[in-house]
Amino acid sequence: MxxxxxxxxxxxxxxxxxxxxxxxxxxxxxxxxxxxxxxxxxxxxxxxxxxxxxxxxxxxxxxxxxxxxxxxxxxxxxxxxxxxxxxxxxxxxxxxxxxxxxxxxxxxxxxxxxxxxxxxxxxxxxxxxxxxxxxxxxxxxxxxxxxxxxxxxxxxxxxxxWWGMFYRKSKFAEWGVTPPANWTEFLALCRTLQGKGIAPIGLGAGGNTPWIASGWFDYLDIRINGAQFHRDLLAGRKRFDDPKVKQVFATWMEALPYFDPSGTAVAFQDATTSLLQGRTGMLLIGAFFADSAPKDALGDIDFFQFPIVDPAVPVAEEGPxxxxxxxxxxxxxxxxxxxxxxxxxxxxxxxxxxxxxxxxxxxxxxxxxxxxxxxxKGRKLLQDAKELTQFFNRDSSDALQPTADSALVRFIQNPNEVDSILTDWQSAAEKIWNA
The missing domain is CATH 3.40.190.10 (Periplasmic binding protein-like II)
Structure with a gap:
């Protein structure tokens, strides 16, 4: 967080x-x-x-x-x-x-x-x-x-x-779907849920929790470019307008049509409620979200690993x-x-x-x-990972988190502006790094 x-x-x-x-x-x-x-x-x-x-x-x-x-x-x-x-x-x-x-x-x-x-x-x-x-x-x-x-x-x-893609087991059973193993299968799952009238992906990056969107950036970056590139980027040794970062957003763009339209308007606690009520299918979040869930619902909650995008990239996970x-x-x-x-x-x-x-x-x-x-299952996820990251602001700086909030929420709302978003993000980050 x-x-x-x-x-x-x-x-x-x-x-x-x-x-x-x-x-x-x-x-x-x-x-x-x-x-x-x-x-x-x-x-x-x-x-x-x-x-x-x-x-x-x-x-x-x-x-x-x-x-x-x-x-x-x-x-x-x-x-x-x-x-x-x-x-x-x-x-x-x-x-x-x-x-x-x-x-x-x-x-x-x-x-x-x-x-x-x-x-x-x-x-x-x-x-x-x-x-x-x-x-x-x-x-x-x-x-x-x-x-x-x-x-x-x-x-x-x-x-x-740990962080993961959380879902309700009973809902997946009702919808006749199973967890995906990779990005291609994930997108197919999203299409299936959308065809059933379900918003496939919840978010919860509105209100006072816009930082939730950083989980998506973190995971796509470590899946596509690896944990070391991610650390270098957050430390200022790489640039947010690097073509490798743009690839992260190009991949993310494939999933954007499946996000809950209210994802940047509601906080993660409300997104949790939507997940539990079956209005959304999945939610990328840390296990802390269970604090906002009724205890009698916990037995029906499961998760799957954030999908593998490039199998050649060593698998890293978020373990704050x-x-x-x-x-x-x-x-x-x-x-x-x-x-x-x-x-x-x-x-x-x-x-x-x-x-x-x-x-x-x-x-x-x-x-x-x-x-x-x-x-x-969560413990095994972290034990099996080749590397662990903490989370965007924990691995970068508290001062850099608002630059991510601004860039990522803007991207979700206006994905066609990705070039200017990354340029502006790099400029805002440089002001922090040079302070």
């Missing part, structure tokens, strides 16, 4: 190394150059009190999960914590203000990537290396993903998830990671470390997953996922 706020930081120097090392990524470069130091205002006096957890997990199921984690932590005795839940889009907008305020919240639910590296460079993030020393057998890929690129840890990963970071200005560093340590344990992640929709995967190798067929 995208994060809209601009921390006011120079983007070029950390976009230069924006090829994030995802879980099991092959040949991914180091994370972005930044450092996690104490805030410039000097040492903070250690005090007691409950750790404040600023949370963007506002969907009912996700809120229940973070509340359950904090309750379990408090029940253990020792340090205590309290949750302040903020609507996700408000959280995104206010994050810079949280971190630079005189009394910032202690710790935050979020994700690793260029945005955090930029905050670390400004001395706003707590070095959580002491927590990592207690975390045991976490993979080197998770460690690298959570680093500032200079040997310090600034993030504690707790869950990750979530967790916690903390403010360098917290006066409760010991208590924060205790909370983050618990969140990283198998026990803490088991509590979280049991209270959630159960569609996320734990980062602790000793924790158990929900064990459903859907989750088992």
């Amino acid at each position: 995208s994060q809209r706020s601009d921390a006011g930081l120079s983007r070029r120097r950390f976009l230069r190394n924006a090829g994030l090392a995802g879980l099991g990524v092959v040949g991914a470069g180091p994370l972005l150059n930044a450092c996690a130091t104490s805030a410039s205002s000097g040492p903070v006096t250690q005090t007691g009190g409950a750790v404040t957890v600023q949370s963007n997990l506002s969907a009912p199921a996700a809120k229940s999960a973070i509340d359950a984690l904090v309750t379990a932590f408090n029940d253990r005795g020792g340090a205590s914590a309290s949750v302040n839940t903020v609507a996700s889009e408000t959280f995104r907008t206010q994050l810079p203000s949280y971190l630079t305020s005189a009394n910032p919240p202690d710790t935050y639910t979020w994700y690793p990537g260029s945005l955090l590296s930029g905050y670390a460079e400004k001395g706003l993030l707590l070095d959580v290396g002491d927590v990592w020393q207690t975390m045991g057998d976490y993979s080197e890929a998770f460690r690298t993903l959570s680093s500032d690129g200079k040997g310090k840890q600034i993030f504690v990963p707790t869950t990750y998830y 990671t979530d967790g916690f970071f903390a403010s360098a200005r917290t006066p409760r560093k010991a208590e924060v470390a205790e909370f983050l340590t618990y969140a990283a344990t198998a026990e803490g992640q088991d509590v979280y997953i049991k209270a959630s929709t159960g569609t996320v995967l734990p980062t602790n190798p000793g924790a158990k996922d929900s064990g459903t067929g859907l989750v088992t």
Whole structure:
């Protein structure tokens, strides 16, 4: 998911190394150059009190999960914590203000990537290396993903998830269709559904979730040009008006006639409702969308891998990671470390997953996922991938996401303007990279 706020930081120097090392990524470069130091205002006096957890997990199921984690932590005795839940889009907008305020919240639910590296460079993030020393057998890929690129840890990963083409099993059975294996079969499926009066592809790139469209760009680019080209493009080493990028849009154009006409007018939560009600056939989205679905519908939800376009291109998948970071200005560093340590344990992640929709995967190798067929299939999708990416803004920068939103929504609405769209996208991106 995208994060809209601009921390006011120079983007070029950390976009230069924006090829994030995802879980099991092959040949991914180091994370972005930044450092996690104490805030410039000097040492903070250690005090007691409950750790404040600023949370963007506002969907009912996700809120229940973070509340359950904090309750379990408090029940253990020792340090205590309290949750302040903020609507996700408000959280995104206010994050810079949280971190630079005189009394910032202690710790935050979020994700690793260029945005955090930029905050670390400004001395706003707590070095959580002491927590990592207690975390045991976490993979080197998770460690690298959570680093500032200079040997310090600034993030504690707790869950990750997959993206896929989600659908209702009962609806596919009713319509007499099966999941496709490649792009040709996918287009044939779309024609069949359209012939039955169904809008084949939902989107949900309207309202405050235009970033959903980036999933389509990410997947088509990694399917056609490969994960390394995609990283180079998002880091400014390739151009958005490159002929290879134009090929992405030429392929996408083949599917545009099958998109829900309201796709750029409604948010993904509404697109989820359309999928569940059978008004649309498929939805490319992350497993987080289940937070907007009734629990009694989850057993009927399935997904298939985003179709293979070029079988010669190594298969990459989107596998975004979530967790916690903390403010360098917290006066409760010991208590924060205790909370983050618990969140990283198998026990803490088991509590979280049991209270959630159960569609996320734990980062602790000793924790158990929900064990459903859907989750088992999602885990295998990521394990079988040759490379993993995170998501457009996680692999590029928070500041670059609005350029993608503008370009991609405009393309969906006016595909014949693709040449000027890519020219304008490159121009807007250069302003970010040169800032």
